[in-house]
Amino acid sequence: MPAAPDLRDALLTTLAPGLAQRVAAWPPLAAALAQLWADATAAVPSLATLDGAAARLGAQLAQGLDDDAEPAQAFAAIHVADLALACACAAGDRDALVAFEHDFGRELDIAYARTGGHGLAADDFRQRVHERLFVAPPGEPARIAGYGGRGSLRSWVRVAATRVLIDQARRAAPVDAPARDERLFDRAAGPDDAELDYMRRSYGPALGEAMREGLAALSPRQRNLLRQRYLHGLGCDRLATMYGVHRATAFRWLEEARTQLFANLRTALGQRLQIAEHELDAVIDLLASRVDVSVRRLLQSRIEPS
Numbered sequence: 001m002p003a004a005p006d007l008r009d010a011l012l013t014t015l016a017p018g019l020a021q022r023v024a025a026w027p028p029l030a031a032a033l034a035q036l037w038a039d040a041t042a043a044v045p046s047l048a049t050l051d052g053a054a055a056r057l058g059a060q061l062a063q064g065l066d067d068d069a070e071p072a073q074a075f076a077a078i079h080v081a082d083l084a085l086a087c088a089c090a091a092g093d094r095d096a097l098v099a100f101e102h103d104f105g106r107e108l109d110i111a112y113a114r115t116g117g118h119g120l121a122a123d124d125f126r127q128r129v130h131e132r133l134f135v136a137p138p139g140e141p142a143r144i145a146g147y148g149g150r151g152s153l154r155s156w157v158r159v160a161a162t163r164v165l166i167d168q169a170r171r172a173a174p175v176d177a178p179a180r181d182e183r184l185f186d187r188a189a190g191p192d193d194a195e196l197d198y199m200r201r202s203y204g205p206a207l208g209e210a211m212r213e214g215l216a217a218l219s220p221r222q223r224n225l226l227r228q229r230y231l232h233g234l235g236c237d238r239l240a241t242m243y244g245v246h247r248a249t250a251f252r253w254l255e256e257a258r259t260q261l262f263a264n265l266r267t268a269l270g271q272r273l274q275i276a277e278h279e280l281d282a283v284i285d286l287l288a289s290r291v292d293v294s295v296r297r298l299l300q301s302r303i304e305p306s
Contacts, residue, residue, distance in 0.1 A: 007033050010058030019067050019074075026071040036061070036075070040084035046095040047088045056145070057087045064148025068236040068251050083149030089134060090145035097134070104157045111161035111282065118169040128164045133157075155285040162286055206272040207283075214264030222257035229254055230295040261295070262288055 008029070012020045023029060040057060041048040047057070060083060065074040085103070088096030112125050120128070136142040147156050215223065228234045228242075240250040266284050273280070 006052070006054040007037060007058040007061075010055040011062050014059045014062035015065065016067055019065060023065070023071050023074075029071070032071075032075050036078070036080055039080045040087075043081035044084040044088050044096055044099070046093050047084050050088065050091045050093060053087065053091065056091060057083070060087050060090070060145055060148050062148065063146060064150035066150065066251075068254065070248050070251065073248070073251065078149040079152055080149065082153035083147070086144050086147040086149075086153060090142045092134075104154065107154060107157050108161050111158065111165060114282070115165050115169075118165060118171075120165075120168045125164065125168075128168075129161050132164055133160055151288075155281075155288075158282045158285050162282055207269065210265055210268035210272055211287075213268040214261055217264045218257060218260060221253070222260060225250075225254050225257050226261065226295050 011033070012024055015023060026032075037054065037057070047053050050056075061078065064078055064083065065071075066077065069077070085096055085099060089100050108126055108129055109122075112122050117125050133144045134142050143160070147153060218226075225239065228239060234242075236247050236250045236254065239254065240247040243250060243253075245253075262284055265287065266280065269283065270280055275283075
């Protein structure tokens with residue numbers, strides 16, 4: 001595969017040092033990259049015709065590989081077709097942009113219909129989303145180049161569309177508009193928490209109650225793992241040492257805890273809010289995209305007996 005060196009070099013250069021070492025030492029790396037390139041160009045044929053496509057794909061892939069995962073697990077979790085489409089869109093490929101509109105235009109319609117656009121016309125909303133995703137700021141790549149294939153592109157687009165609506169809602173709101181009190185989301189509020197603030201305003205106490213219920217349904221070990229990862233900043237190597245297990249086991253436990261938390265949250269929130277399934281999905285996607293903030297706001301530092 002002629003693209004292999006560019007793909008490999010861009011991947012290893014962009015990865016965090018620890019993960020880069022593990023990936024470089026992984027025996028099946030060459031075969032995995034060859035298969036990934038074949039799958040990517042089969043899904044988006046125009047990708048193979050773009051200058052520097054392999055290097056672009058490698059750099060984006062690096063953003064999607066989980067630092068905590070073993071290489072085999074990290075590669076297996078990548079949504080290759082979605083990654084290929086995002087990579088081609090980031091390069092401005094016309095065929096890819098048409099495919100994006102065909103595949104995800106409905107997501108934009110749903111997001112707009114859910115809120116009415118906060119005074120923004122439907123066409124203007126679409127234009128803002130497209131500018132947010134595909135127009136590169138000076139000296140920077142387009143935002144869609146930040147999608148690395150971890151999680152579906154559909155969920156990523158939902159979050160991007162919701163953030164455009166959040167920006168519009170903040171512009172449209174009166175300067176002195178009061179916010180409903182929900183202490184869970186007021187704790188440690190910062191300038192980068194606009195998405196969670198938007199949900200607090202939109203869904204009120206029901207969201208905080210559902211999050212606490214979802215957390216309470218986890219086992220003590222699951223809650224402790226989430227505390228140690230997101231509150232105390234411990235990686236899987238440290239967690240494995242603390243629990244006396246292999247690193248892969250610690251990673252699996254952590255993934256199970258995260259997955260179970262958001263499954264519990266979806267159930268609890270669905271019982272409290274009379275909203276459509278697609279709107280519920282968008283809320284969960286947004287919380288999952290800010291999992292570090294979401295979990296930190298729920299957890300105290302006290303470690304529980306397992």
